[in-house]
Amino acid sequence: MDNESNKRDLSNEESRVLTSVLDEIIPPSTDRRLPGAGQLGLAGYVVEALQKAPELIVMVAQGLSDLDNQARSRNASGFAALAREDKLRLLNEWGFLLPLTLHTYTGYYQHARVIEALGLEARPPHPEGYHMEPNDLSLLDPVRRRAKLYREC
């Protein structure tokens, strides 16, 4: 059950690792038009989403610590400082990517900056809606030329 007393926040270190992980889940686009998910500041969104399942946030937080500790065996500065290929190798072995990926995707693709980069207006669908062109009903001409198609009863 989600209540304030059960909420588990991440430490500063865990947040740093999470931000770095998010930038691997959705990295910046090669043309730099789209930011990485970590750069976009989605760590807070992802943590809030994970907190809805208190057991999960605890497990993910522990997982981030474990990830960082494993990284420190290769680089004393931890996961964020690893080379890309090393990060990917560790992430591919890590068990918590699925819930993080889902929440990263949902947070990323409702962010105004991303929506605008996709060529859409960063607004809800209502109340303006969208303009659509009038129908070209001449496309129906082949169907109109057919005989009655329903069965008489």
Add this chain to the structure above:
Amino acid sequence: MNILCLEQGDWMKPESYPGMRMDWELSQLGDFALSPNARGRREDYPVNDSASPIQASMFNAVGGSTIMYAAHFPRFHPSDFQVKTLDGVADDWPVDYQRLAPFYDVNAHMMGVSGLAGDPMYPPKTVPLPPVALGKLGETLAKGFNRLGWHWWPSDSAITTQEHEGRAPCINAGTCLLGCAQGAKASTDITYWPAALRQGVRLKTRCRVREITVAANGMADGVIYYDADGVERRQQAHVVVVACNGIGTPRLLLNSRSTLFPDGLANRSGLVGRNLMFHPYAMVTGIFDEPLEGYKGPTGCCIMSQEFYETDVARGFVRGYSFEIVRSFGPVSTAMRGMQWGRIPWGADHHRAFAELFDRTAGMVVICEDLPEHSNRVTLDPDLKDSDGIPAPKVTYRLSENSSKMLEHCVARATEVLEAAGAKETVAEAPLPFAGWHLMGTARMGTDPTTSVVNEWGRCHDVRNLFIIDGSIFVTAAAVNPTNTIQALALYIADTMKKNLATLFD
């Protein structure tokens, strides 16, 4: 006449529908999830559908499931009422298209149906409003149908495309399944209910009926319900009318046991809960090279094809199906679908993969006619209960061989037309597990009390002052969305009751 309606849900507030928010797409996972088991709102009751490949979907509120339906609004065909006579399967209805036609017309006006007259797949019919916008997506697929020489037509939709009876026209927001803040999509809270309230009908919301009670003479004499505060109440009645649809109605009747009806109210035939029909759905999505603006326009209403609607035994199955073109997805839904399909990975290839799908998909759902099977049924779950302690419904359902063959055929044909329209690749899902939103057959209509639950005007054979006016009275399912026919039947039954008031219980 004093009429009181007990509704277990409440009035919805259109101004708070998700389409007004930036995070609107996520509501599909929460308050507007298709399954009541996923939503868990106070108004919802759980459904045990673990013994079914198709999960049940319904919504409790003033307006019911019309709050979140797509408003696709085709009529049945004349042949849909005579499946036994024409194709030797299932049963014929005790009413026909001609009997219901005037009520379809009334309903078209009340709901504000848009579409186009002249469809060769139907007898001539009136359509009050012009069709919804097809858009680039719709016209692209229409050209695919034309290349194959197949039938297609703009969908009949319960969506106003012009101002109608004080309702504003559709603004193509694409949020239909999450409630329509514009009021263009017809839900019964904004169409029939205002008229009913003006006529003096009383409505009590957040009142959940537990059982219908009977007197010693075998007539229904009222209901027991839990009010908005959870207090048990009794409401007496001279006539009881049930509209809880294909899962809620048998649940209520089965829970209304008495010494006169030990197997559930109005169930001497043993058929309450039996012959549950969903429509097995397939969904086939095409991936195109060009943007299709599929996020614009009514979500589930665009064009429909019934090229394979009627029986052709050469196909290896009987009856048939409808293609219904559906719009595409917003950014969040594209990402989630792509993740589900394994096509949008995390990492270096993410942006390329996303760009390949976003605004470049178009597809269709396929509605397959489901034949009634005695073993497909709704019973009361022995353990699961709702928040008022009322036994939950249990759904037991299996896909028939006829349905399985039909699904195989329709996926192949859908792929064919998507390729003809220019799709470079297709993704098919069949049956759709979350598509149990058409609930029919579980208190079927008929003239023989041993093989039906209600008569030809909705009156229970066993209880002459108990009427059922929802999808549970369907004899067969057709291969179209049922709401228009449910409403036409309800109007017809009400009209018949009104004309026979003096002899209503004879």
